[in-house]
Amino acid sequence: MTAGNRIVLSSDHSAIALRQAIAAHVEAQGWAAVDIGPTTPESTSYPEQGAAAARLVASGDCRFGIVLCGTGQGIMMAANKVKGIRCGVCADTFSARMIRQHNDANMLAIGARVVAEGLALDIVDAFLAAPFDGGRHVARVAMIGALEG
Numbered sequence: 001m002t003a004g005n006r007i008v009l010s011s012d013h014s015a016i017a018l019r020q021a022i023a024a025h026v027e028a029q030g031w032a033a034v035d036i037g038p039t040t041p042e043s044t045s046y047p048e049q050g051a052a053a054a055r056l057v058a059s060g061d062c063r064f065g066i067v068l069c070g071t072g073q074g075i076m077m078a079a080n081k082v083k084g085i086r087c088g089v090c091a092d093t094f095s096a097r098m099i100r101q102h103n104d105a106n107m108l109a110i111g112a113r114v115v116a117e118g119l120a121l122d123i124v125d126a127f128l129a130a131p132f133d134g135g136r137h138v139a140r141v142a143m144i145g146a147l148e149g
């Protein structure tokens with residue numbers, strides 16, 4: 001198993017079932033799902049779960065991260081506080097494709113109370129299938145990194 005085929009999955013308590021469905025979905029495609037939970041429904045803090053996933057991506061241990069909370073927004077905000085992370089929250093496949101092609105996103109956030117499972121799996125597929133376009137986008141992505149200080 002290499003970092004190149006590892007996807008870390010994380011959520012808070014509101015998104016356990018969808019996270020597990022996504023883990024099974026990506027495993028069926030040949031990815032290695034690194035599911036860091038939670039597995040029980042007690043209240044869990046999305047900032048901790050988002051940061052833990054983001055650190056595995058930023059360190060190079062995992063190629064991508066997929067994080068979920070009720071809206072996707074809180075866990076996306078937490079993930080983006082980790083240096084080197086570019087995480088977008090998506091509720092449509094167009095955005096999921098574009099955050100890879102233009103923004104070289106390395107993490108995807110989804111709101112489990114916003115998006116039903118079928119669309120969520122399509123969003124994941126769009127994200128994973130799209131390459132970074134490079135070219136004119138390289139300098140702009142570097143500008144995002146420069147903002148990290």
Ligand code: RB5
Nearest residue numbers: 014069070071073074075
């Ligand atoms: C938890 O109730 C909820 O606040 C959380 O899942 C998320 O939506 C926060 O952004």
